[in-house]
Amino acid sequence: MNPYALSILLSSLAVGTIMTLSSSHWFLAWVGLEINTLAIIPLMTKMHHPRATESATKYFLTQAIASALVLFSSTTNAWATGEWTITTMTDNTSSSLLTIALAIKLGIAPFHLWLPDVMQGLNLMTCLILATWQKLAPMSLMIMTSHQLNTNLLIVMAVLSTMVGGWGGLNQTQMRKLMAYSSIAHLGWMTLILSFSPSLTTLNLTIYLMLTSSMFLMMMTMNSTNINKLSISWLKTPMMASSMMMTLMALGGLPPTSGFLPKWLILQEMTKQHLGPASTMIAMSALLSLFFYLRLAYAISLTTAPNTSNSNITWRMNCNQTQIPKTTITLTVMMLPITPALLMMMN
Secondary structure: OOHHHHHHHHHHHHHHHHHHHHOOEHHHHHHHHHHHHHHHHHHHHHHOOHHHHHHHHHHHHHHHHHHHHHHHHHHHHHHHHOOOEHHHOOOHHHHHHHHHHHHHHHOOOOOOOHHHHHHHOOOHHHHHHHHOHHHHHHHHHHHHOOOOOOHHHHHHHHHHHHHHHHHHOOOOOEHHHHHHHHHHHHHHHHHHHOOOOHHHHHHHHHHHHHHHHHHHHHHHHHOOOEHHHHHOHHHHOHHHHHHHHHHHHHHHOOOOOOOHHHHHHHHHHHHHOOOHHHHHHHHHHHHHHHHHHHHHHHHHHOOOOOOOOOOOOOOOOOHHHOOOOHHHHHHHHHOHHHHHHHHHHHO
């Protein structure tokens, strides 16, 4: 892609997200979401492959439906209350429609079916943008309207998302689909605590962005798009393979990694809210996600030579091109000791 066109598209992505983050009027927030959607579609189709075109079409259709629902819910609320401000979504029907619209945009179950198929047809850089940056604008709207959304609907979608994210990733061999189901499961944790502690949702989102970014950066460096390519990564870059194994454990929420921190705090807060059954279900669903993360860690660390590989061995990478994202990898493991400081910052 032309560097000038790429810079314009990436700038438009940033402008759309910042516009939604900084707006207090529903129309400006909707415009920011539309700019965001239209800016990423050329990035999706830059590979000129039918699979990429299919992914871009699916993404455009789902995002268009969600944007139309956002506009419809805000218009219905303005009709009922006379207010266009984001924080005055007081009409029950409008808040339910808004919850569904933002769930479609984020890929929360049961509106998740587009996310794995779309991510499978994209290259790893566009997948990184879709799994991280594109979550910011809809999640910011959910956090701003968290006290007005339908709490029962959010809890049902959260439990369903963690179950779908766990079950869906069990039989996958493609890394992009695995990361899509990982995203669905993490969004379930964020949605569960949204009505009770938006600051915990923000903390969980921050840690999720950090873990997912480091995972995709390592996949891009090692050019690993499926488990077979991942299984020979230890022979090429042992340090990065061990770092990826720790990142996978952090994504699964295994202590003492940083991914354990939001799950621990969320379960503690849900117990205080007397929501024991939902907490139990979401904790059991996390074990399913942990299983396929452990399967990936096994493929990285224990399937080295002289075992037979099912894929052709790629050319050994140049050491100068192997740039490990050291900061994000360090944060995936080392944030648990600073939990008191993070809690003070949230409060």
